[in-house]
Amino acid sequence: MPDYLKRRPDVIPIDCGRQLFVDDFLIEECDMQREFYSPQIKGPVLLPTTPLEMDNGNCPVAAPFKDGAFYDPFDGKFKLWYQAGWFGATAYAESSDGFHWERINTRAGNGTNRVLPYSEGRIRDGCSVWLDLNSIDERYKMFLFTRDPQKREYAELRTSADGMTWSTPTPIMRCGDTTSLFYNPFRDKWVLSVRSLYNREQYLYRYRSYREASTFYELAACQKEYFWQTADVDDARDDIYDCDTQLYSLDCVAYESIVIGLYQIFKGPHNTIAEKLKTPKKCDLYIGFSRDGLQFSRLNRNEFIAGTGACGAWNEGYIHPATGICIINGHELLFYFGAWSGNSPHLGRHMYAGGSTGVAALRRDGFAALVTDNVGRIVTPLVCFEGEGLWVNAQCKSLKAELRDINNRPIKGLTFNDCVCRNIDSTKQQIIWKNPSRLKELTHVPVHIVFEIEQGKLFAFWISKSKSGASGGYLAAGSVQHRGIKDDPYEY
Template sequence: MLAAAGALAATNVVSEFAPAAPRAISIDGGRQLFVDDHLIADSSLERKWHLPEIQRGPILVPETALELNGGNRPVAAPFSDGLFYDPADGLFKLWYHAGWFDGIAYASSTDGIHWTRPRLDIEPGTNRVLAKRDGYSRDGSTTWLDLNSSDPEERYKHFVYFRRHGSPSVGEVYTSADGRHWRLRRLTGSLGDNSCFYYDSFRKVWVWSIRRTATSPRDHTGMVRVRVRREHSDFLESASWTDGDILGPAMEADSLDLPDPQLGYPTQLYHMTAVSYESIMLGSFLIHRGPPNEICERDRRPKITDITLGYSRDGMNWLRPDRRPFIASSRERGTWNFGYIHPAGGVCLIVADKLHFYFGAWSGVSPALGADMYAGGSTGLATLRRDGFASLEAGAGGASMTTTKILFSGKHLFVNANAEAGQLTVEILDGSGVTLRGFAADRCIPIRADGTRQMVRWQSSSDLSPLIGKPVRIRFYVVRAQLYAFWVSPNVSGESLGYVAAGGPGLNGSQDRTTNAGSSASETSLYSGQLHSGVLR
């Protein structure tokens, strides 16, 4: 069995999810990823973790007067905020931090690469979406596109943490029909800066990731940043809480979140958000590696933060097996992504055969001040193969993996696999492990291509209708190939019915129910061509 390289270091960060129960497990809820052993009964394959490609330069930089901040602390970057694809008008929509602690601005794009800043009527001549108020300075913020909202006036949901000069800070909650004109609905309960919210589509609850400080179990000498949560099925109700509504225990960085070897400071959990992706919750954990604020202010340099990923099957316990930075600060002066990396709300989008992860990054370069810890914020993009967090692989000698007993109501088996240099074959067994007639590996038409949506066929049929509702096991034989995911679709188009994170072109709702068989060659060429040049590996 494949083991996950995690450790039990915090009360709700786990080393491995509980072993699958002997009963059959339904796989109707989307693509089945290999981030854990949830569906694996036996395997001789090797699990490998993958990192994204980072586009060499930013896709959005400070240009307008609002963003340039008088030359002091220019910023045009998500500071959480939000980036979603809206199928209603076919646009990528970005809400972002414009000018340090100044505005919340809006931009749109037809391709996720090139952005337009519309002139709005909130502050004529700018793309600001909330009017500026004296004595209020924006800090952390989240915007969420709720495609399943029953009230059109609440299709967009928004939170912003305001620092107020001479008064306590406050969290404000807004809703909107168009994402541009916002209605203040209420104040939040007590929370700290860099708090945020997200939606758990599996449990149908809004989750507030609340930043607080506490004494660390790892280090009782000082206070550290931690996360607690608040949950409720109703968004507006979720935003109001007392201490009795807060769910714990607190989540924090642990002993596997290693200090930066050059800086040496203990790590802290700076931010945490999540999104429903296919059959799991995908979490973005922002790890702070120092220096402390006073050192950064003295040295006029940004803090070093790195995005790492986590995975959950219940929305409460998180597996974080690969602690390498998924999106890392460069740590080099003069680079656009020197430090202070922040994820965008929504976590990722599906664009053709790639996942797009947008993030804010700070250079520390100030036209007016020379250098400053909060200057030079811009927007970056990282891309990963769809479902490409982890793969099960084998070399020339070949190896196999057999699932636990599973149930499905679909008709066609699909895989996300790269078998260009080898092949992948599949057989289906009954619940006791006997190969089913017509579905043996030697009757399977080998897959010898690279694709994120490939149908598995046998010589007699590709229709699994006779197996609907019956406990079966699937065995994958892999030779010089990588297997990223599998699922059983109701249609030959290969839709998974899983959740699609922050959406993407061709996806018309919160789940993969598109009747498209996949991206056309021209679509794939368009996006990969735009990203191919200037990629760091």
């Protein structure tokens, strides 16, 4: 359990972002149940078809192997970097709607959409791309892992202004092949989630180490690395392979008031066995949440995005999240991921053949909700804020709210009796009292917020400084409705 859940602040500031009920941080009293949800897989959006992706018919791949999926507000495009052909090129595609993708030929691609020129004697493995909206000339950041024929390993950093033409590499200290990159705005740090491993007999066992720096290129000189995360006894073993679970990778992004962590949990078979069976490894995605980007709460151990296990299905197994994790598209979140079928035109079956890009959709803030079939209440701990409106994401027959002082007494003008009770089915709905200006008078005053819900779900709440309902929170891998990394009231 994270320290901030064991020793909660006496008063919790809630000015940054939508407040989600993914843990008990904002729950003092509650007679409702928490439910967790998984996104709905919409299907593949990019299949291997080009010569670059087909790998001469051996291991076709057109899928993020980390790589990255972001929305770029500067040109209004969804952007995807992905692996084209197994251990092949890093390629680029873009979309206007997030579902129909176009491969864009690049200067380095020689008539293809590869973004890095071919390098004799080097093959790519993992890659991780990040869109930095706080930069101009180096808006795109890349971590790349390669090997040479002698299996010597190399790790490097690059930057780009457009995501298609990249700088010369800056070498960095050795990293594992599925190492990935993210920016943590809560700590204002650039972070490498480093693949680490040890050998036990003939098998590999994977866990995660952590490096951070104040600037992107300072990661190159970073010598400090710490044990970070691993799989544990609550990660269920697979019924068939019955392997010890492993943390294959961990990707993170800031979303509203929290950091989302996608845990890629390996359940077998080990590489040598998967090679003999000619089947993709069983790696599924599980969700964790953090309020500092270091310690994570993992109350939900259900699969978040998982392979079907059906032989030859486009998403049979080996599920990889794209760096960036999710894009906000109106009232839903879009998650892009790589998935493998094991189908090879020339080899019949191969553990690394048939990689495609899939997309899954989830309600905005829809990771978890407090749920009641009757009438339920939730009381927050003491919180403080600056703003003029209380907003919710809810789906219920009726909802009303009340503010109470430090002694738990209802505040005049902001009681249940003053609240306009209403049916709500919206990801963004303001709570109205008869005298709404009273809320602004409570700036920086510690209060409890109490919600009463009838027959429904409460996903999130927040205080907005503007009439638009902007939350001031972080926007993951971008939002179609915004130009920056935060839900800024000044954009409306």
